[in-house]
Amino acid sequence: IGSGWKDYLDTGEVCGIRLPAGLALSQELPAPLFTPATKAKSGHDVNISIEVMRKKLGTDVADRLGELTLQIYEYAREKLKKSGILLADTKFEFGYIGNEIVLIDEILTPDSSRFWDAGEYAVGSSPVSFDKQFLRDYLETTPWDKNSPPPPLPAEIIEKTMAKYEEIRQRIFTAQ
Incomplete structure (x- = not known):
């Protein structure tokens, strides 16, 4: 469960x-959300509102990015659902080639998405996931301050993370 849930608990x-x-x-939201963020010079991405995004990029560009994001998300969500996988959330990064908006960087990977097992999903509980949440949960149990380089990882944590990534890869590609 990510920062969106924490923000919701704090602010609604x-x-x-x-x-x-x-x-x-x-719990599934009434509709998917477009939640923009910007790249920080260092550290983590910074969440911003659509209004801030419109001021930075202009209304037309911001609205187009929102449309593209939700179209790609909906397409992927429906495809994955057929494989028994829930796409809880994901991030897409966009840039320009010339004047054209293009999708860049990784998409729909365990590093950029939250994949949940549809068969094990239950509202009110932390779902079985096949993504980096396992690693994040482990790091929450350490004294790491999230600003300095992360601590060395035990072999068991690395192996379990790799197994989750491999399982989602197999589930996606063997279902196709």
Whole structure:
């Protein structure tokens, strides 16, 4: 469960978008959200509201990025659902080649997405996932401050993370 859930618990919002009161852990939202972020010079991406994005990029570009993001997400979500996988959330990075907006960097990987097992999914509980959440959960148990380089990882954590990544790869590609 990521930063969006933490923001919702603190403010009732995610990236400036007000959500219904009383949502439970891992509950599906009424509709997918476009939650923009910017690259920080160092550290983690910074979540921003669509209004801030419109001011930075202009309304037409910001709205086009929102449309593209939701179209790609919906397509992937429906394809994965047929394989028994829920696409809880993901991130897409866009850039320009000339004047054309293009999708760049990785997409729909365990590093950029949250994949949940549809058969094990239950509202109110932390779902079985096949992504980097396992590693993040481990790091939460360490004294790491998230600003300095991360601590060395035990072999067991590396192996379990690799196994989760391999399992989602197999589930996606053997179902096709």
